[in-house]
Every structure is written in C-alpha cells, then in structure tokens.
Amino acid sequence: MVKKINNPFTVVDLTKAAMFIALMGIGANLTAFITIGIVPLTFQTVIAILAGVILGKKVGTFSMLGYTIVGLIGAPVFSGFQGGMHNLVSPTFGFILSFIALTFVVGFIIEKTEKPSLIIYVFASYMGLVINYLIGVPYLFAHQKFILEIPDVTLLTTSILMAPFFVKDIIVTGLGAVIAPKIIKATNSRRSNINQSKQTA
Numbered sequence: 001m002v003k004k005i006n007n008p009f010t011v012v013d014l015t016k017a018a019m020f021i022a023l024m025g026i027g028a029n030l031t032a033f034i035t036i037g038i039v040p041l042t043f044q045t046v047i048a049i050l051a052g053v054i055l056g057k058k059v060g061t062f063s064m065l066g067y068t069i070v071g072l073i074g075a076p077v078f079s080g081f082q083g084g085m086h087n088l089v090s091p092t093f094g095f096i097l098s099f100i101a102l103t104f105v106v107g108f109i110i111e112k113t114e115k116p117s118l119i120i121y122v123f124a125s126y127m128g129l130v131i132n133y134l135i136g137v138p139y140l141f142a143h144q145k146f147i148l149e150i151p152d153v154t155l156l157t158t159s160i161l162m163a164p165f166f167v168k169d170i171i172v173t174g175l176g177a178v179i180a181p182k183i184i185k186a187t188n189s190r191r192s193n194i195n196q197s198k199q200t201a
Helices: 011-029 043-072 085-089 093-112 118-147 156-163 164-201
Strands: none
Touching: 011 043, 043 085, 043 093, 043 118, 043 164, 085 093, 093 118, 118 156, 118 164, 156 164
8 A cells, every 4th residue: 555645735835835935036136236345236145035924834944955955956046047956155145045944933923923023024024134133154164264364354343345235234124114014814714715715716
C-alpha cells in the first residue's frame, strides 16, 4: 500500500508564493541601476515584509526561500538581473538571506494576534525591517573587510553607508504597513464572494 504524502501547501498557497517570487525579482531590478557606493537601490525589503503580512509565516517564508533558490540556480532575479551561485559572495547577499528570517518573524507576529490592529501591522513591519539590517549590514561589512579587503573599514562606517537606504525603507515600510490591512481585507472579501457564488451555483 502506497502511503499518501500530505502536501503542506495548497495550489492557492503555491500560486501566491510564485507571485511574491516574481514581485521580488521586479523589486530587485526596478531601480537597481541606482546605486549608493556598492549597494543598489531596491524595493525588496518592503515586498518581503508584505509577504509575511499577507501570506503568513509559512507561505511567506516559503516564497522567500523559493526566491533565494531560484536566484542561486541561475534565474536573473537578483539585483542587476544577476543569478547564480557566485551571489553567495556578493556584498548584499546578507540582505537576501534576511528576507527569509524577517518574513517568518513578521508572519509570526501577525498570526499570534487574533485581530491585528494597524499598530500590530506597523510593529511587525518595522520588526522585519530591523531584522533585515541586523543580518544584511554585518554581512556587507564582512564582505568589505575580508573579501574586498578594504583597509580601516568598520561596522560603523558600513552602517553609515546604509543610512540613506534605511531612511528610504523606513518610509516605504510605513506605507506598506498601512496598505497591508486593506489588501488583506480586499482579498478576503473577494474569496468570500467566490465561495458564495459557488454555493448558490
């Protein structure tokens, strides 16, 4: 007798995950031609945060893990339309890794609250942003220190380099936290209407 394997994800879950993988690729390259130092300007952080808010910790984390794997196997979804294993030693790969962790944490916070308020959405979103920089900045520093061998580089100078990105992400994350409940409400309302239509058909 063949044992049935339970799939932890539904077709809808996989579709949503694929959508966010595509959004991450778009967000990575929408403005990636603009760089500050060696760091490209992207909108991936807020997309990863929204993945946690909208998809939840399980599907959201799966989507970010999928994005990372798709990029590493060669698909041009990383910043600058890059893809491949060489990105493991890129200066900003720490931020890519952080997307997996931050999406889980953001989703976890939202799911732990029975009826999340705007304050919870904002708190969860900014927690995700903090995790993004807590992982990404030290990775960038290590890259400059040990791979590029830049003399006299410190974690402080690396953090200062990231200040313009942090300001941008604070603003965009705040906007994302405000619109996220509206997206969830609209999605739930549409799903409810579809289910009612099926029942009356």
